[in-house]
Amino acid sequence: MSGSGKLAKADNAAEADNSIVQMPKQGGNVAPAKERSIVERLKKSGLDPQKLLDLTLPGSSGKASTKVRHRLIGLGFALMVALPSMAFTFYMFFIASDQYHSVTAFALRSANQTPATEILGMVLDSGGESTSSNSYIVNDYLQSQAIIEDLPDSVDLEAIYNRDGADWLFRMGTDLSIEEKLSYWNSKVEVDYDSTSGVIYIETRSFDPKDSLMLAQVILSRSEVLVNQLSLENRRQSVKFAEEAVARAEARLKAIRKQMIAYREETQEVNPESNAELAMEMIARLDQEVVAKEAEKATLSDHLDDDSPKIRLLTGEINALKAQIEKERQRLGGGTGRASISYRIADYSELALEEEFAQKLYTTALAGLEKARQDADSKHLYLATFIEPTLSESPQYPHRAIHSLSFFLLLLGIWIVCVLMYYNIRDRT
Numbered sequence: 001m002s003g004s005g006k007l008a009k010a011d012n013a014a015e016a017d018n019s020i021v022q023m024p025k026q027g028g029n030v031a032p033a034k035e036r037s038i039v040e041r042l043k044k045s046g047l048d049p050q051k052l053l054d055l056t057l058p059g060s061s062g063k064a065s066t067k068v069r070h071r072l073i074g075l076g077f078a079l080m081v082a083l084p085s086m087a088f089t090f091y092m093f094f095i096a097s098d099q100y101h102s103v104t105a106f107a108l109r110s111a112n113q114t115p116a117t118e119i120l121g122m123v124l125d126s127g128g129e130s131t132s133s134n135s136y137i138v139n140d141y142l143q144s145q146a147i148i149e150d151l152p153d154s155v156d157l158e159a160i161y162n163r164d165g166a167d168w169l170f171r172m173g174t175d176l177s178i179e180e181k182l183s184y185w186n187s188k189v190e191v192d193y194d195s196t197s198g199v200i201y202i203e204t205r206s207f208d209p210k211d212s213l214m215l216a217q218v219i220l221s222r223s224e225v226l227v228n229q230l231s232l233e234n235r236r237q238s239v240k241f242a243e244e245a246v247a248r249a250e251a252r253l254k255a256i257r258k259q260m261i262a263y264r265e266e267t268q269e270v271n272p273e274s275n276a277e278l279a280m281e282m283i284a285r286l287d288q289e290v291v292a293k294e295a296e297k298a299t300l301s302d303h304l305d306d307d308s309p310k311i312r313l314l315t316g317e318i319n320a321l322k323a324q325i326e327k328e329r330q331r332l333g334g335g336t337g338r339a340s341i342s343y344r345i346a347d348y349s350e351l352a353l354e355e356e357f358a359q360k361l362y363t364t365a366l367a368g369l370e371k372a373r374q375d376a377d378s379k380h381l382y383l384a385t386f387i388e389p390t391l392s393e394s395p396q397y398p399h400r401a402i403h404s405l406s407f408f409l410l411l412l413g414i415w416i417v418c419v420l421m422y423y424n425i426r427d428r429t
Contacts, residue, residue, distance in 0.1 A: 073419060080418070081411045089404040097167040098395030099205050102212035104220055105387035107199045108135045108227060111380045131198060134230050134381060138223055139193040139200055145182050150222055157181065160211045161188070170398065189215070199386075209392040216389035224383045231381035242365070242372035249365040253358040260351050267344055283328045290321045 108131045141147060151157070161172035161184070172184050190203040200223075204215040297314040304311055 076418070077415055080415045081408070084411055085404070085408040088407045091167075091169070092398065092400040092404050095167055096169060096398055096400065097165055097207050099170070099207055099397035100209035100212050100392040100394075101203050101205045101396050102209070102216040102389050102392065103201070103203050103387060104216045104385065104389040105199055105201045106220065106223065106383050106385040107131075107197070108138065108381055109384045111377065111382070131381065132195070134227070135193060135195075135198055135200060137230065138226055139191055141226055142189070142191045142200075142202070142219060142223065143186055145178055147219070147222060148178065148181055148185055151218060155214070155218055157185070160206055160208075160215070163207055163211075166207045189219070205397055213389050213391045220383075220385065220389065227381050227383045234381065235376040238376040239369070239372050242369040246362070246365040246369050249358065249362040253355070253362045256351065256355045256358045260355055263347060263351055267348075269344075279328050283325055286321050286325045286328070290318055290325070293318045293321065 110131055148157070158172060158174055158176075162174060166172075172181075176184070188205045190201075190205075192201040192203075193199075194201070202216060202219055204212045204219065206212045206215065293314055297311060297318065300308075300310055300314065306312075
C-alpha cells in the first residue's frame, strides 16, 4: 500500500472515530443506517470499532489491561532475571570453591640457535621454521586427547578435580567419557603459544595449589618427552635420505666393478689402452730398425752383389722386421667386430668412465651423509624452560564478580528478547 493510501485510511479512521465518539451526544438524531455504514467502513479499513471505543472512551478496559500487562512484565523480570541473578551471585560469593593456578613457560630451540642461558635472546629469537612448526605440534598436543591418555598413573584427574571441598558447579564429575574429560581439561589448562617469540605459556587451575603445581610439572615433563621424540624423528628423516643416496651409489659402483672384472676376464687384458700404447711403441721401434737395415743394405749394394751372403742376410732381416710390424699392426687394428682393439678400447673406456663416475658419486654421497649427520646434530631440538612451575599462595579463580555480572547480562538479554517478541506478536494480532 502506498503512503497516500495509508494517510487516507488513517483520515477515514479518524473521522469514523470522531463520529463514534460523538454518537452518544447526538441523542438519537443519527439514524441507525448511518451507524451501520460507519461500522462497515471501519471494518473494511481493517479496524475494530470496539477497540477504538475502548481506546477513546475514559474508564474503558484498555487501561486496566495495560496495568495487568505491565505487572506481568515486571513479574517476568523478577522471576527470569532478578531472582536467578541473586541466587547465582550468592553461589559465586559464598559457595563456589577457591581455585589456584600454576604458571610455566618454555620454548623449543635447536642446538644452532641462541643458548638457553641467554633468557632475553631466547625470548626474542623467533626460531627457525622447524622449531616454529614443532611448537605448534606441542601446542596442539597439550590440548588434545593424547595428553590425557599419556598422563602417568599417579595423576588421577577425577581425584584432583572431585576432591572434598570442590563446589558442584566447577567440579569435574565422575564416569565421564574421554571427550568430556578433554573438554574439562581444556577449561582448566590454558595453553597459549606466542608465535612472535616462540614461547608456550601454560596455566593450570585446580582446587589445591599443590595439585596445580603437579599438573604443570607433568605437562612440562610430557612436553619434553614429545620434543625429544620430534628431535629423533627429525634426525632420522634428515639422515634417511642421505643413507639411501649412499646405498644407491654403492650398489652402482659394485655393479660397474663387476662389469669391469667380466670384461678383463673375457679379453685377458687389464687395460687395452696400455697394450695399444706398447704396440705402437714396438711398431715405431721396428720401423726404425727397418729403415736402418734398408740404409745399410743400400750402402752394401754399391760394393756387393745381391747374391752375396751379407745382402741376403740384410734382406731376410728386413723382411722379418716388416712381418713383425705387420703382425703388430694386425693385432693393434686388425680383427673383426668386437674383437678388434679399437672396439675393446671403446668398451674399456666406457666402463672406465662409468667406474670413475660411480666412484665420485659414491664419494659425494658419503660426504653428504656426513654433512647430513652434522646438520641433524646441529638441529637437535630441546625444551628451554625459563619459567618453572609456580606455587600459588592465594586463590586467583573463579572471577566471582565477572561471572555474576555476565550471568545477569545474559538473563537480561533473554528477558528483553522475550518482551520484544511478545509486543511484536501482540501488535500483529
